[in-house]
Amino acid sequence: MKKLSLLLLIAALSVMTACSSTNKADTAETNTTSNETKEANTAEATSKVYSLENDGVDQALFTEALSQFPTTVPERIVTTSVPLTEMLQILGITPVGVPTSKNPIPAEFDAVERIGSPMAPDLEVVTKLKPDLLLGAESLRSSLDKSMEGMKLDKAYLSTESFDDLKLSLKVLGTYFKKTDEMNATLTKILEKENELAKLAEGKKAPSVMLVIGTSDSFMVMSEKSYLGSLVKKVNADNIATSVLKVTDTYSPINMENVVAADPDIILVLASGDHGASKDMFEKEVAKNSTWTKLSAYKNDKVHILDYSVFGVTSILNAENALTEISKYFYE
Template sequence: MRSYKLLAIFLVISLVLLGCSEKNKEELQSEETASTSSPEENQTEESEALTLENDGINEEEFKEALGTFPDEMKEKIITSSVPISEILYELDITPVGIPTSPYELPEKFNDIPEIGTSMTPDIEVITSLDADFFIGSASVKESLDEHLKNIALDTSYLGTDNFDDIKMAIKVLGTYFDKKDNMNAMLEDILLWENTLIEEGASLEKQKALLLIGTSDSFMVMNNNTYLGSILKRTNIENVAETEFKSEETYAAINMENIIQANPDVIFVLAYGDAEDIKKEFLNEIDKNEAWKSLVAYENDAIQFLDYDVYGVSSIKNMETALTGITEFLEVAETNE
């Protein structure tokens, strides 16, 4: 029962923060079939460094996403997405409406009207802003289309769930709004951090990781559709949700039998809420269930508690910390073996 409660909580979180969202089966299948090459495949066996010319972004998917934008460039833009708001800021594009969110947006946007939550923005506010283009998160497209259907407004949607999504969104928005200098500056920084992550991650021993996210009373397993998962897959880390559990669900209930069989070398725990309380709750869970103590990760003191604001949300402002800092946790886990 607690797992179902937590799943409902995370569904609400994903709609508000647009950092994490559960993709449905159809979306997952389309991702598998639409791409002719994955980010990993775009990195050659010789670990060729990513550059602006070889940025790891699938060209066919980029063209498809760009093709969903209006032919004529729009000027009065509204977005209900926090990550898209951050990207617009870095591209020097000022929207006329931004999302209402607990996350702090750039100070330059302080005087811009808030349009409400990511899934159900305020129709009256949107209408009053006389906008001509709405950009939302692809994870809530169906709900937003239904919500906005009676407004004469062009709409487009971009993925914002994970690291690959953010790179794609930057390239699409920078190209569409003809902000290529800003776009390239952003991508150069991101590719530098990504190259560092790949290089440092490759130097570590191959490890199996269990990714968990939890509140004060329950925890769930995460796959690579999450922001943390999409970062770790650029290292020598195997996410057991992908390799052992074959999970297509972004968030799945804990199955202790599967976890014992996978026997992860390291466990990463994202705490949504009071980090200390959640850490205490997880350690209590270990004390109550001796099965946790049989895991290599426990024996080697390789249970890592990560900052949700850095590793749980696909945020531009925290991306450098996320990409350059994750290997420190991996090195600690390796040292403790």
């Protein structure tokens, strides 16, 4: 009987020892996983610190865009895009033709020939200028190809729709034309501003926001594909168009029932009399549809009317200022 008791005791101790070893192993594994997660988070945070070596530009898109340009660097350039015209000015490159536009062209190019609409330039004027490269916006590629059909002319198209598009296109042009000093001077300021905003957002809960733009007869919600949406993304705010409403287009009709359910903290309204949406028009919209007054943003006086000239027009010259201004609505 004593031998049996002794055997049972030994068996019990063995089981306890085994369990203890297992628990220690589990604890060690958990600690290792936790440390690995912390290291991964630290690495991710570090990767978000922008510099000229880590500028956030998609390398594949950069290479693809650069591959469009002719091997021989052209001397006579016409551009149909205001944002790209600004970039040429920054790089110290004077084109022989620039677009006719309501949006401001750099004063340095006041004497440069106007070639007409960004979508359909005047072929007679373009032909007279004898360009060896046409530089246009990617969003208008099909329209420009059609309007310039039959004309022997190298063309290159660059994206200018979002904040990241502007960085990409400036880097492409600066690299191709070997204007890296001028390019880096502008990129450095923008990257420093991005880092400043990331630091400002550290440890703070990202507020939710709805971006609204008006037409002559209605208002629409904007996704992060819009220029304003891309700026909001940079300040780490939660755009409900993407996170809650799940819209896929740049501009989508507003479904107020879904908006009430999302209940954004902030509403930013892009107003422009030229585009049919003034501050007065939005106030009339609210008076017409009382659902707006049920939103927390409305109750807390967090509905802000934005200047279209700052937030509605993509501009590399104004990008730093636009980031500064947009951050005030979220973190000040």
